[in-house]
Amino acid sequence: MSDLILIVLQLDLTCxxxxxxxxxxxxxYDGLHDRLRLVVNRSGSHxxxxxxxxxxxxxxxxxxxxxxxxxxxxHSARAKGVPIDxxxxxxxxxxxxxxxxxxxxxxxxQEQAKPRRGLFAAFF
Numbered sequence: 001m002s003d004l005i006l007i008v009l010q011l012d013l014t015c016x017x018x019x020x021x022x023x024x025x026x027x028x029y030d031g032l033h034d035r036l037r038l039v040v041n042r043s044g045s046h047x048x049x050x051x052x053x054x055x056x057x058x059x060x061x062x063x064x065x066x067x068x069x070x071x072x073x074x075h076s077a078r079a080k081g082v083p084i085d086x087x088x089x090x091x092x093x094x095x096x097x098x099x100x101x102x103x104x105x106x107x108x109x110q111e112q113a114k115p116r117r118g119l120f121a122a123f124f
Contacts, residue, residue, distance in 0.1 A: 045069035
C-alpha cells in the first residue's frame with residue numbers, strides 16, 4: 001500500500017546477497033518494483049567490500065541515495081537518544097538524510113494548493 005519503499009543496504013557481500021534475494025521476492029508482485037528505491041548506508045566506509053557501481057550492476061537497479069559513514073556523529077546521537085541534527089547539524093550525514101526526506105516528499109496536489117472556503121474553513 002506504500003507509494004515508496006526504501007531498501008537500506010551496506011556495500012558488503014552478505015547485505016548485497018540478502019538485498020538481491022529481497023528484490024527477487026518483490027518482483028513477484030506486480031507494480032511493486034517501480035516503488036522500490038535503494039539507499040546505501042555507511043557509504044565511503046573503509047569496510048565496504050563492493051563499489052556502488054558493482055552493487056548497481058548486481059542488483060540491476062540504481063542506487064537512489066547514499067548516507068555517508070559518520071560513525072562518531074551517529075554513535076553520539078544514538079547514545080544520547082536524540083536525532084542526528086541535535087548532535088551534528090549541517091554534517092554530511094544530516095544533509096544526506098534531509099536529501100532523502102526531500103526526495104520522498106510527495107509533490108503538492110492541486111487540491112492542497114486551493115485555499116479552503118466555507119463556514120468552518122477558519123477552524124481547519
